[in-house]
Amino acid sequence: ETGVTQTPRHLVMGMTNKKSLKCEQHLGHNAMYWYKQSAKKPLELMFVYSLEERVENNSVPSRFSPECPNSSHLFLHLHTLQPEDSALYLCASSQFSGANTGELFFGEGSRLTVL
């Protein structure tokens, strides 16, 4: 285990549903990330939280809404999604300070299918 846990691992939802993805890190890191992984495309950075403050929002549609209530938890709230939003959503965390490389530790991902 890398210390980053994502739930659920699989999610199927209709376009009118509201659901949430959850990420929890047990590594004491100070930054958390959401990435989207689609087939044959680079991992796309969606959001970054550093010290519980959102510091990056890469032009993500408003139907994706992140939440970081504390340094160990990160959520991605989903509503009125489109079929093209079907993908693997990866959460990651890192500790970037001083000489630390800031290596990203990824969770196993949540496989989302939008019908």
Next chain:
Amino acid sequence: GENVEQHPSTLSVQEGDSAVIKCTYSDSASNYFPWYKQELGKRPQLIIDIRSNVGEKKDQRIAVTLNKTAKHFSLHITETQPEDSAVYFCAASKGSGGYNKLIFGAGTRLAVHP
């Protein structure tokens, strides 16, 4: 913004051969270049990384080289084994501000045949 190009998209080698994957980046301020390996159905995991003040780094059968002038970096795997089969991603970042904004390449699917 930063853009990372990765080639080839697929690579097939015989066991024992070497494999080379190449990446280019666009932002000359990038200073951190990790490589991640993702096995089928698994999470991406860091296998090696290099900072901009170093030209080459080795870890057993894996090495990474960096050419800052050309904005190229490469992953070299020697004596490949079937368990090296996976998708490999390069990435680049400026690594500042207390977090690591990694921009990834599209990935290379490596198949090592016994």
